[in-house]
Amino acid sequence: MAESTGLAKVMMPVPDPHPDVFDVQWPLRVADVDRTGRLKxxxxxxxxxxxxxxxxxEMGFEETHPLWIVRRTMVDMIRPIEFKDMLRLRRWCSGTSNRWCEMRVRVDGRKGGLIESEAFWININQETQGPARISDDFLEGLHRTTDVNRLRWKAYLKAGSREDADEIRDYPVRVSDIDIFDHMNNSVYWSVVEDYLYNTPELLTAPLRVTxxxxxxVALGDKLEIISHVHPPGSTDKFGPELTDRVVRTLTYAVGDETKAIASIFAL
Structure with missing residues (x-):
């Protein structure tokens, strides 16, 4: 596995064939795509x-490890996947610690579309709502696809300020956005990204990384605001030395003075 370099990290390639890569297929449906037919x-x-x-x-740990929260998701849209395609999804572990892990998912379309992703998942104790140790037998299965066993959390992004924002806009939280844990579901944060891309369609003409x-x-009733910034080339060393040559856009999800999440968008 390539050493992490923050936002510009190289994701672990799929260890294929491998018996511990979870491999499934399902069709791309109409609710999954935008007006052009692209998988959103x-x-x-x-x-x-x-x-x-x-x-x-499938691994047999749904009852013993039922609650996970995602701390970071990185998605590369390499080639758009289009309507009526069949998706092949492969999932495997790319790094672990005792209480969290990084899981890779590669999504292939039969017509050549490709999305790569990696997510940092934390195992949560239902009673304390804090990080919980992953059982040894679960870790044994995860370790079969990676030799990274001392994974540490390091934030790649910092919140943008209101003072120098390019735009601040409201994002109403709907009842349908709230999941079983009484929070705005992770996928809804990506709806904000889709709204942003609708107004910046030029970003979709090249491979794109969104983190x-x-x-x-975010809870129902929160007054969620999206604070947008555009960082031009030469000012983007804060995101890592590999990104100083390109535009990096950020979206800060804020409720009052509290930052709820941060997104970054840039061309690969």
């Missing part, structure tokens, strides 16, 4: 969540 980021992340649940059940880091949950 919010729909892709729903699929990423769903295959995670399916793999947990979202979560700091705190």
């Amino acid at each position: 980021f919010d729909a892709a992340t729903r699929h990423i969540q769903d295959i995670g649940s399916d793999q947990l059940r 979202i880091e979560h700091d705190a949950p």
